[in-house]
Amino acid sequence: MNTPQASHWAKKQENGSYFAIWLLLRLYRFGGKYVILVVLAPVLAYFFLKDRSARTASLQFLQQVHSYKGTQSPFRKRPGYWHCYRHFWQFAMAALAKIDGWLGRIPAGSVSYEGSVSFDNIIQTGKGALLIGSHLGNQEVCRALVRSKYPVKINVLAHTQHTAAFNRILKESNSEVDLNLIEVTELTPAVSVMLSECIERGELVVIVGDRISAQAPERAVWADFLGKPAPFAIGPWVLASVLHCPVYLMFCMRQDKGYNLIFTPFAEQLQLPRKDRQQALQTTIQCYAQHLERVACRYPLQWFNFYDFWQLPASSKQKEAPGDSST
Numbered sequence: 037m038n039t040p041q042a043s044h045w046a047k048k049q050e051n052g053s054y055f056a057i058w059l060l061l062r063l064y065r066f067g068g069k070y071v072i073l074v075v076l077a078p079v080l081a082y083f084f085l086k087d088r089s090a091r092t093a094s095l096q097f098l099q100q101v102h103s104y105k106g107t108q109s110p111f112r113k114r115p116g117y118w119h120c121y122r123h124f125w126q127f128a129m130a131a132l133a134k135i136d137g138w139l140g141r142i143p144a145g146s147v148s149y150e151g152s153v154s155f156d157n158i159i160q161t162g163k164g165a166l167l168i169g170s171h172l173g174n175q176e177v178c179r180a181l182v183r184s185k186y187p188v189k190i191n192v193l194a195h196t197q198h199t200a201a202f203n204r205i206l207k208e209s210n211s212e213v214d215l216n217l218i219e220v221t222e223l224t225p226a227v228s229v230m231l232s233e234c235i236e237r238g239e240l241v242v243i244v245g246d247r248i249s250a251q252a253p254e255r256a257v258w259a260d261f262l263g264k265p266a267p268f269a270i271g272p273w274v275l276a277s278v279l280h281c282p283v284y285l286m287f288c289m290r291q292d293k294g295y296n297l298i299f300t301p302f303a304e305q306l307q308l309p310r311k312d313r314q315q316a317l318q319t320t321i322q323c324y325a326q327h328l329e330r331v332a333c334r335y336p337l338q339w340f341n342f343y344d345f346w347q348l349p350a351s352s353k354q355k356e357a358p359g360d361s362s363t
Contacts, residue, residue: 064135076128084124090342094120097345101336104262110336119337126290126337130174133290137180146294147181153299158284159186164235166276167286168302168324170246171340172332178288178297179242189239191231193220222251223271228278235281242286245272245324246341253349257317259325262332266346268321276306285327289335300327 063072084091098115111119136142158165169175179190194217220227231241248256248269256267276283283306287298302324308316332339 060131060135064132064139069132072132080124080128081121084121087342090124091117091120093342093344094123097339097341098123098336100262100264101333105333110333123337123339127340127342129290130338130340133174134176134180137174137177140180142177142181142295144181144185148294148296150296150298151300153284153301154297155182155186155299158240158282158299159188161282162238163282164238164279165240165282165284166235166279167240167242167284168245168272168276169242169286170244170328172246172328173287173289173335173338174295175242175244175286175288177295178286181288181295181297182240189216189234189237191216191218191234191239191241193218193241193243222249223275228275231275232279235279241279243272243275245269246328248348256348257321259318259322261325261329261345264346266325267348268325270317270321273306273317273320273324274308276303277308280305285324287331289331289338291335298331 060072063075095115095117098111098119102109102111102115133142169178179192182188183190218227218230234241245268248267249271253267255270257270258265259268260266282304283302285298285300285302289296289298306320308320
């Protein structure tokens with residue numbers, strides 16, 4: 037049976053996120069990006085040395101990618117703590133990129149699209165859609181780029197307790213931002229109705245699919261990810277089946293001096309038949325995990341889940357992973 041994590045990701049990462057974004061924005065306005073880089077270097081080194089659990093989780097993930105990919109590993113040798121520090125640094129750079137995105141400072145020419153679908157295709161349909169992202173890459177940059185080019189409202193489901201404050205910070209940084217952060221602790225019927233109305237108006241709804249719920253972490257389906265079973269939330273997929281709209285997977289990955297936007301059509305309308313609901317969820321989530329895995333192996337240092345991804349948190353009921361019968 038899997039040993040649960042010491043704490044949930046939300047408890048570990050929520051407290052400092054609001055203050056960090058607030059501080060970065062003000063430093064950015066005071067002295068620009070170079071001032072932030074000067075401040076970030078010692079701060080990042082401090083947290084790298086202090087936060088043992090995040091450091092361990094980083095090393096675990098990078099080594100799992102290396103082991104899983106074998107001769108096709110993105111690393112020339114088994115990752116060590118230098119790779120972990122680079123991993124932390126990429127996380128800090130992603131925070132700066134968010135600010136650039138919010139302030140409209142990412143040039144359209146620095147963005148490339150991968151795959152058969154771009155936002156042009158999605159917007160031209162005139163339909164609302166559900167975009168399922170992750171904490172791989174920088175989906176905030178993706179949303180900012182879309183909003184700068186298209187007159188479409190984006191509704192983002194967020195777990196943060198500081199949703200109203202984040203909305204205020206966004207408006208202060210760029211009055212033209214039309215991004216609606218919606219604090220959701222549980223996908224209730226009322227939330228589903230509200231989001232259905234957004235879809236009917238042709239708006240976009242964004243939710244992440246890689247983290248389990250802070251309130252009900254046991255409501256998860258185990259799927260193979262990098263060769264090991266990992267828990268994935270069922271909420272995004274239940275929501276997708278209720279909204280009856282096109283579903284796309286979304287990744288925004290930093291590369292060279294620009295960004296690679298990857299959009300994948302996932303379902304025209306996701307169906308979860310009542311009779312075979314559990315099997316349909318299993319198949320759907322495994323498909324998502326495979327997409328996530330492929331992109332994660334290409335961009336391992338842009339994986340921003342700094343906790344043991346293959347375990348449930350301690351607050352949830354212990355749940356045996358498929359094929360794991362150890363005691």
